[in-house]
Amino acid sequence: MNLDYTPADDAFRADVRAWLEANLPHELRDKVHHHKRLNREDFASWHRLLGTRGWSAPAWPREYGGPGWDATQRHIWDEECARIGAPGVLPFGVSMVAPVLMKYGSEAQKRHYLPRILDGTDWWCQGYSEPGSGSDLASLRTKAERVGDHYVVNGQKTWTTLGQYADMMFCLVRTDSGAKKQEGISFLLIDMKTPGVTVRPIIMLDEEHEVNEVFLEDVKVPVENLVGEENRGWTYAKYLLGHERTGIARVGQSKRELEFLKKLALNQRKNGKPLLHDPVFGAKVANLEIELMALEVTVLRVVSSEAGGRGPGPEASMLKIKGTEVQQALTELMVETVGPVAAAFDPAFLTGEREHSIVDDDAAPLAAYYFNYRKTSIYGGSNEIQKNIIAQMILGL
Template sequence: MDLDYSPADDAFRADIRTWLEANLPHEVREKVLNHKRLAREDFAHWHRVLGQRGWSAPAWPVEFGGPGWNATQRHIWDEECALIGAPPVLPFGVSMVAPVLMKYGNEAQQRHYLPRILDGTDWWCQGYSEPGSGSDLASLRTRAERAGDHYIVNGQKTWTTLGQFADMMFCLVRTDSGAKKQEGISFLLIDMKTPGITVRPIIMLDEEHEVNEVFFEDVKVPLENLVGEENRGWTYAKYLLGHERTGIARVGGSKRELAFLKRVALDQQKNGKPLLHDPVFAAKVASLEIELMALEVTVQRVVASETGGRGPGPEASMLKIKGTEVQQALTELMVEAVGPLAAPFDVPFLEGEHAHSAAGDDDAAPLAAYYFNFRKTSIYGGSNEIQKNIIAQMILGL
C-alpha cells in the first residue's frame, strides 16, 4: 500500500479535526487525556453524537450504514480521535458482533440489530470467557437446550466488561455436548433483561467496577436469536476474535500516550536535567517509539488487505501481541518517569469528584491505576501466549 498521504487525505484530516474540535465535549476530552475514569453516559453520549453524523462505525460498508471510508481514511479517523482525546466507541457492538451479523446473520437480524448498534440504542457485551474457559475457550460449559421455540440457557460467564450496563449479549453456548468441543458450540444473541440473568460485579485492583460475572438460570432465548447454524458458533467466534485482536492494537491511543510520556519526562528532573535528556531513559523511549511506528505500518497493511469481506487472518494475532506489548511498555515508562509520585491512590480524583489530586501531581496521580489496569491487555482477546501458538501453526506451519 502507499503510505504517503495524498492532498485529499490531508483535506480529510483537516475536516475531521475541525469537526472533532467542535463536537467533542470538553469535560470528556479532559477525562481521556488525564487518565480519569469515564462514566456510562460519557460513552453513550459520544456514540449518539457520532451516530447522528454517520461516523459511529467507520469500518462498516455503505450498504449497512457506514461512511464508506477507505483504509487510509479510517486510520486518519482513529488517529485524530485518539490524539484529541475522544473516548473509544465501545467495540462490542460496532466492531465485534456487527461484522458477524453482516457475514453470518440473516436479513431479519441485520435489519433489526445493525441500526440499533449504529445509533447506540443497544449497549452490547461479550459472553465468551467462563471460569476454567479463558484461553481454552472451546472448553466452555454454558449450555443451551432446545425447548419448543426457545433455547433454555444455563451456566456462567465471567470477565464480562461493562455487562452491568448492557442491553444485549452475544454469547457462546454449548448446544451439543457429545460433539468435539469446537463443533458443539452455537452463537446466541441474548437480551440482558430476560428473567433468570444475574449480573454480579467483580471489583478490580483499582476499585473500579469494569467487569462482571453473569449467571444464567433457565434463561429463555428465542430460536430466531441463533446466528447462523446451530453448532457452527466456533467459526463465527474465530471470525469475531480476528476483528477484536486487530482493534486491540490501539495505535492511535498509543501515539497519544507516547506524547504524554515525553511531556512528563520533560517535567521530571534527573541530575539537574529533564529526565527525557537522560541517555538511558531517552533510549528506552526511542526504542518504544520505533516499535510503535512499525506497528502502525503493519496495522495499515493488514487493514488495507482486507477485501471482499474477508476477516483478519493470523496477522491479527501479530497485531494483538505487539500492540499490547507497546501499551504495557508505555505504562511502565510512565510510572518509571514519575517514580514515587505515582504511588498515591486517589479514587475521588480518578472519578472526577475533585479537580486536583490530593497528592499534588495531577499527571502522576492516575498512573499506578493505569499501569495495573493495562496488565490485562496481554490476556483478553486471547492471551499473547495463545496468539504465538496461532502464528506458529498458521503462518510457520509448526
C-alpha cells in the same frame, strides 16, 4: 510515517480533524488525556454525538447506515481520534456482533438489531469466556437445550466487560454435548433483562468495576435469537475474533501516550536536569519509540493489504502482541517517571468527582492506569495464544 495518501485522503483527514476539534467535549478530552475513568454516559453521549455526523460505526458499509469508508479512511479516522483524545467507540455492538449479524444473521435480526446498535439504543456485552474456558474457549460448558420455541440456558460467563450496563449479550452456548467440542457450539443473542440472568461485579487491581460474572439460570431465549445455524457458532465466533484483534494495536493512542510520557519526563528532574535527558532513562524512551515506529509500519502494511481487498489474517496476532507490549511499556515508564507520587491513589479525581488531585494531576492516575493495562496482554486472546497462532499459521511450525 505515511501511506501513499491521495489528495482526497488529505481532504478527508482535514474534515475529520476539524469536526473532532469542534465537537469533542472538553471534559471528555481531558478525561482521556489524563487517564481518568470514563463512565456509561461518557461512552453513550460520545456515541450519540458521532451518530449526528453518521460516524458512530466507522467500519460499516453504507447499506447499514455506516459511512462506507475504505481501509485507509478508517485508519485516518483511528489516527485522528487517538491524536485528539476521543474516547473509543465500545466494540461489543459496533465492531463485534454487528459484523457477525451482517454476515450470518437473519433478515429480521439485521432489521431489528443493527439500527439499535447504530443509534446506541442497545448496549452489548460479550459472553464468551467461562471459568476454565478462556484460552481453551471451545471447552465452554454453558448449555442451551431446545424446548419448543425456546432455548433454556444454564451456565456461567466471566470477565464480561461492562456487562453491568448491557441490554444484550452475544453468547456462546453448548447445544450438542456429544459432538467434537468445536462442533456443538451455537451463537445466541440474550436479552439481559430475561429472568435468570444475574450480573455480579469483579473489581480489578485498580479498584475499577469494569468486568463481571454473569450467571444464567433457566434463561428462556427465543429460537429467533439463534444466529445462523445451530452448532455452527464456532465459525461465527472465530469471524468475530478476527474483527476484535485488528484494532488492538492502538498505534495512535500509543503515539499520544508517548508524547505524554516525554512531557512528564521533561518536568521531572534528576541531578538538576530533566529526567528525559538522563542517558539511561532517555535510552529507554528512545527504544520504546523505535518499537512503536516499527509497529506503525507493520500496521500500515496490514492497512494497505486490506485496502487491496485482503481481510485481516494471522498478522493481526503480531499487531496484538506488539501493540500491547508497547502500551504496557508506556505505563511502566510513566510510573517510573513520577516514582512515589504514582502511589497516591485518588479515586475521586479518577472519576472526575474532584477537579484536582491530592497530589499532581498528571501523576495521580498513573498507578491505576498501569494496573489496568496489565489486562491488555490477556484479553482478546492472550499474547501466549497469539504466539501459538503465529507459530502455526505464519511460521508453519
